[in-house]
Amino acid sequence: MSIALRDISKNYRGRTVLNNLNLTVCQGEFQVLLGPSGSGKTTILSLIAGLVRQDEGTVFINDREVSGVPPEKRRIGFVFQDYALFPHLTVFGNAAYGLKARGVKWSTINRTVNHYLHRMGIASEKDKFPHQLSGGQRQRVALIRALVTEPDILLMDEPMSSLDAPARERIGDELRNIQHTMQLTTLYVTHNQSEATLLGDRVSVLNHGRIEQIGTADEIFHHPRTEFVSRFVGAKNIFKTEVIEIREHEAILKVNNEELHQPFQLSAARYPIFEKVKEILLCLHPEKIRIKNEQQAIAMTMPRTRAGADSSPPMNMIAGKIIHSIPGLMSVRVTIDLGGMELYAIIPEVSFHFRPSERVWVCFTPDALHPLCGKSCKDPMSQRKCFNHERTINAGTISKISINPGIINAGIINAGATNEGAITHERYNRHHLEGRRAVGSRLF
Amino acid sequence: MALCLGIPMAYLLATTQFRGKEILDTLIDLPIVLPPLVAGLALLILLGGNSPAGNFLTRHGLDLVFSKKGIIMAQLFVSAPFLIKSSRQAFESISENIMKASSTLGASKFYTFKNVSLPLAKNGIYAGMVMTWARALGEFGATSMVAGCIPFRTQTMTIAIYMNAMSGKLSSSIAVALLLTIFSFTSLLIFKSRANKGLGIRC
Numbered sequence: 001m002s003i004a005l006r007d008i009s010k011n012y013r014g015r016t017v018l019n020n021l022n023l024t025v026c027q028g029e030f031q032v033l034l035g036p037s038g039s040g041k042t043t044i045l046s047l048i049a050g051l052v053r054q055d056e057g058t059v060f061i062n063d064r065e066v067s068g069v070p071p072e073k074r075r076i077g078f079v080f081q082d083y084a085l086f087p088h089l090t091v092f093g094n095a096a097y098g099l100k101a102r103g104v105k106w107s108t109i110n111r112t113v114n115h116y117l118h119r120m121g122i123a124s125e126k127d128k129f130p131h132q133l134s135g136g137q138r139q140r141v142a143l144i145r146a147l148v149t150e151p152d153i154l155l156m157d158e159p160m161s162s163l164d165a166p167a168r169e170r171i172g173d174e175l176r177n178i179q180h181t182m183q184l185t186t187l188y189v190t191h192n193q194s195e196a197t198l199l200g201d202r203v204s205v206l207n208h209g210r211i212e213q214i215g216t217a218d219e220i221f222h223h224p225r226t227e228f229v230s231r232f233v234g235a236k237n238i239f240k241t242e243v244i245e246i247r248e249h250e251a252i253l254k255v256n257n258e259e260l261h262q263p264f265q266l267s268a269a270r271y272p273i274f275e276k277v278k279e280i281l282l283c284l285h286p287e288k289i290r291i292k293n294e295q296q297a298i299a300m301t302m303p304r305t306r307a308g309a310d311s312s313p314p315m316n317m318i319a320g321k322i323i324h325s326i327p328g329l330m331s332v333r334v335t336i337d338l339g340g341m342e343l344y345a346i347i348p349e350v351s352f353h354f355r356p357s358e359r360v361w362v363c364f365t366p367d368a369l370h371p372l373c374g375k376s377c378k379d380p381m382s383q384r385k386c387f388n389h390e391r392t393i394n395a396g397t398i399s400k401i402s403i404n405p406g407i408i409n410a411g412i413i414n415a416g417a418t419n420e421g422a423i424t425h426e427r428y429n430r431h432h433l434e435g436r437r438a439v440g441s442r443l444f
Numbered sequence: 445m446a447l448c449l450g451i452p453m454a455y456l457l458a459t460t461q462f463r464g465k466e467i468l469d470t471l472i473d474l475p476i477v478l479p480p481l482v483a484g485l486a487l488l489i490l491l492g493g494n495s496p497a498g499n500f501l502t503r504h505g506l507d508l509v510f511s512k513k514g515i516i517m518a519q520l521f522v523s524a525p526f527l528i529k530s531s532r533q534a535f536e537s538i539s540e541n542i543m544k545a546s547s548t549l550g551a552s553k554f555y556t557f558k559n560v561s562l563p564l565a566k567n568g569i570y571a572g573m574v575m576t577w578a579r580a581l582g583e584f585g586a587t588s589m590v591a592g593c594i595p596f597r598t599q600t601m602t603i604a605i606y607m608n609a610m611s612g613k614l615s616s617s618i619a620v621a622l623l624l625t626i627f628s629f630t631s632l633l634i635f636k637s638r639a640n641k642g643l644g645i646r647c
Contacts, residue, residue, distance in 0.1 A: 051544050071547040078548040084541035088563045098549035101559075149550060 001062045001075075001152035001185050002027045003048055008057035010043055010209075017043050019209035021057070028183040030176070032196040034220075035206030036232065041189040042081075044206075045155045048187065050074050061153065072101075077146030079156040083138045085130040091117070091141050092126040098149035116144045120174070136167040143171075147178065154179070154186040160195060172198045193233055197221065205229045222285065227372050230283045236344050237284035238372070241266065243274050250366050253282065261340040266316050268369040281372040288368035289345035291334065291354060292317075297361035316369075318362045322354050336362055450527040450576075451569065455561065457528075458535035472525050523579035527572035534568020535561060577631060 003025040010018040017040045025031045035041050046052040047059055050071040059066050066074060085094050092113060099109045117123040120140045130138055139159055146154060160168045176199060179186050188199055196203045197217040204214040205228075213220060213229045224230035227238055241253035244265065251274045256263045268274075268282060297317060320343065323335040332352040336343045343362060354360060457469060538561060546556040562569075 049544075049548055051547070071544070072550045072552060074548075075550075076548060078545065080541045080545060082539070082541055084539065084545040086542060086545075086560060097546070097551070097559075101546075101549055101551035101555050145545075145549065 002060075003153060003185065003187065004060040004063070005044065005047065006058045006060065008044075008047065008054050008059070010040070010047070010052070010054050012043075017209055018047075018054070021210055023204060023211060025185055025187050027185055030179050030186045030188065030199060030201045032200030032203045032217075033187060033189045033206055034191065034193065034196045034203055034232070035189075036191055039206045040209045041191075041206060042157050045078070045157050045187065045189055048153070049076050049078050049155055075149075075152045077149065077151035077154045079139075079142050079146050079154070079159045081158045081161060083130075083142040083159070085138060085141055085145070087130055090127050090129055091122065091133070094130070094141055095126075095144045095148055097145065102149070112148055113144075116148055119178075120144055135162050136171065139163060139167075139171060143175065147182075147184075152185065154184050156186065156188045158190050158192075161190070161192070168195065169198065175199065193221070205232060207232075223370060224283060225373060227281055227283075230372055235283050235285050237286065237289075239266065239282040239284065239369075240279070241282050242279050243277070246270065246274055253280075255282075257341050259340045260338070264318060264339075266369065267366045268371075269366045271371050273371050273373050282369045283372050284343075284364060284369055286333075286344045286346040287331075288364050289343070289347070290363045291322075291336070291345060291347055291352070292361045292363055293354070294359075294361070297363070316362075316364050316366065320360055320362045322356050322358050322360060324356050325352065325354070336360065338362065450524050450572070451531055454528045454531035455535050455557065458532045472528050520580075523576045526575035526579055527569070530572030530575065531565060531569045534565035534572075537568070538564045574632060578628070 003023075005021055005023040008018050008021045008023075009016070021040075021044070023033075023044065033041050033044065043052065047054050048061070050066065050069060050073075053067070061074065086097065089097065095113045095117065096109050099112065114123065114126075117126055120143070122137060122140050122144070125133060125137060130141070133141065142159065160171060163171065172195065178184075188195070190196060200217055202214060203217050203220045205212045205220060207228045213225050215223075220229065221233045221235075224233055224235060230236075230238060239253075239255045240257050241255050243251060244254050245252040247270070249270055250267050251270050253266050253268055253274075254263055255266055266282070273280060318338055320336040320338045323337050323342065325335070326333045327349065328346075330349055332347050332349055334345045334347055334352070334354075336345060345362070453472070457472075542560060542564075543556060546560050547553075551559070
């Protein structure tokens, strides 16, 4: 079953919650809807479930308009943020509720519910009541209750928000396995970026009732298109720049953020958008920054002897001062003063030997900068006008993704290996893992 | 009667929005604040033989004034609001997400009411029943107005206590009062023990 929301608007007591929203979830896809609190995520789920009615627009399930269909007829499974377990029923009673309400035979109910309880590892708790369970156990019961009726669509409203990180990862993996096995069309709503990376085939970012960007987790986190998406995913270094010069492989831009005491220039990889606009926002990813002391910086500026080195674009090096640093699991989150403007960097722990107030050089390649063209964009990167197709992409970067049952096909360009698309689920999971590490370290 | 009429009304008030909801709610609360004699007088005027409603009821064989049916009507009028208020609060305290969860699992509105709302509102309904019962038992003013105090026909135990005491038959009055006390105490005990059984499940 696919889901489509067309031109949906919804107001609550004069406040616009959803504003001409368009959203599609393909058959068998696991899509994550990411957005801050109050952005309309729960309202979208409620509209699809039939729990509320939109003011304008249409809701389609499997290309059939369902605006007048009540929730009990829509064959959806819904997992609520607070789980909404029936406190007067046992675990078994909760799980069996949907099948009993539909008049299914008792023997079938018994067999089906016990199967799911065993699968989720909670069969031993079946006679307990919800208040006797832990948070993780309640979450499993809520999931079982939604899955037991074998719905066509699964809707999940921040179901793991009250779980600790290990429980979240464990249950997330189980959820992914079940969803993949059942090919269940799933829309999962959260404000947590690591869940988006862990779970989603595609991620939609919601801002003030509209989708700002949709793409794979890799695209969202490493190639945000708007300032909102960039800040939301933790790429908080946003430069306001003016295009000065466009060269063969790079562009020179002047940074003139208001808070800067003195503007400076940057070299960025060449994007077609630089030829179209005079001013543009650039985003600098925190994990692409390197910090050097005076001697290391001087060594970097010495002429290189190997062939071809002089033609490569120059490294950006900006003087700054460490404000403070927060150690993490394997990296350090550093805040640096760049003459009035604060810059955020994520440095591997082994490379960080600096103290607060120490003068340093902030270094990053032109490739580390990414334009925020300001348009909400739903096209894949290879079809975007602002994406520079001549850029060399590291092997394994997914540029295009389409969802097919069982296998996820990805287009890989300039990988240096074969250009054929199909990759197995194991390789896709490896990309998820790399993205997960990047996102996990970026969360300030 | 209070249960049959009161619970659906309480559920409606708790779960739906409609125009005039607050007016209906105030009308239900009115008998609680109105002096019982005033309530009785109002009922007498509204349902007496000379009123349109009274004529309609008489034509259909329902003589409320100065009859046992009148006792029931008067007591229903003054005590049912307690059940409605208590049940409404109990229904309102059920989390909205639980009701939504029930409908997303394929349950009809009636199935949800029977298997979710009623069990979860049980304690509030029991509490309302206790208060309704207690109020009806002790009801004097409205009952005496509507049903009269015809001995052995429309005389409740409460009215009997008053009438015997006023006519000097103190021993009869005390006897009836004692009976009423034992009866009230036993009823309350039964109600409370049934409500406590429900508390064991409610979390």
